[in-house]
Amino acid sequence: MSKSKNETTESHILNVAHEVFLKKGLDGTRMQEIADKAGINKSLLHYYYRTKQKLFEKVFKLAFKHFFPVVKANIIADIPLFEKIEAFVETYYSILQKNPYIPAFVIHELNRNSANVAEIFKSIFQDNNMEVELMFDELDEQIQKEVKKGNIIAIESRQLIVNILSLCIFPFVAKPIIKGILLENDELKYKTFIEERKKVVSQFIISAISIR
Amino acid sequence: MSKSKNETTESHILNVAHEVFLKKGLDGTRMQEIADKAGINKSLLHYYYRTKQKLFEKVFKLAFKHFFPVVKANIIADIPLFEKIEAFVETYYSILQKNPYIPAFVIHELNRNSANVAEIFKSIFQDNNMEVELMFDELDEQIQKEVKKGNIIAIESRQLIVNILSLCIFPFVAKPIIKGILLENDELKYKTFIEERKKVVSQFIISAISIR
């Protein structure tokens, strides 16, 4: 990755580190590799970020920052539930198509170091000014209102939310399996498959919760 | 982990390695840690398995071996589609409740080393005498038969399969997120949440594909 003119060395390092950490994880990443790809000396990494761990945490938080505002806007939007689900699935898939490595990266690092999860998350939410509990409460209210009105089947909000997230995120983390086993290891077929899911998934969800 | 009497050192090493690799991944695992937990010397690891990589591959393949036969039996069973889905979800959740670390482990290692995926998978399937293409074809046939009979909505078999797998596997790999954000970081709540999904998920799927 080459540094653009109006980019400081500090932020250039962050971009390169982002790229390497995302593919190889914390343990698999070598400071030497980041230095080489950034075209600088290894010592400079420590000058700017002191330790590998600190550099990693910066990258990790950055991975969230990009799509948190978009997701938040979608969740708290004042539109009917079915429209919201359609918009959410469409948005989420579009973001992940552009950042396909992020889900597997986040999942691995969270599972690897579950002790710090709460802490990391808290700081991420604070940085992004997100109040998750509030977001969930609003969404929960909207869902249960539809349940009571008899517009959708009786379903626990958390279960529905996890279902939606599962259907959106899993196809990206399981890319090697899906592509390798179901799609003859064909990259184009995988891309098409994912593109089709933008419609398939929201139809699937809405069909599942609709009253028959 | 202590070695039982009727267990060879060789297989004992494999058990310990399984445990460590599963939690920490290939990069994060230290041969020293495996040796310590196995109560033996580091050199013995190399005596039995030559390299870390070879030991890892043995463990990786073993991770599949346990539930492949069960899954296979479920998929090729000669029962109605809805019953098959219910049985599959129930079985899959039960297996993953007992082996919750396996999905995140497999996903991470497959994403880390996608070049070898096809190769590793091929050998795993050969070892387990599984013919995936055949399994998929049979399942595909059963699904499309139901579509034509008008018993379920029109849906591409691969999309349905990925939907089912997403709903079964994702809640385990995303445990830190689900537990941390939606369930107040309460382990018991998470366990209950997962237990409830055995019913919720198959109802969700069947509702989604049923004709209204």
Next chain:
DNA sequence: GTCTATACACTGATAGAC
């Protein structure tokens, strides 16, 4: 701010005694 040189710890792996 950026570089060179280097300290220091640790890792995977091997050789060889028993």
Next chain:
DNA sequence: GTCTATCAGTGTATAGAC
């Protein structure tokens, strides 16, 4: 088969010149 001793390589991190 199991151990001790040891190696070469690499990793993060620091000190100090410029």
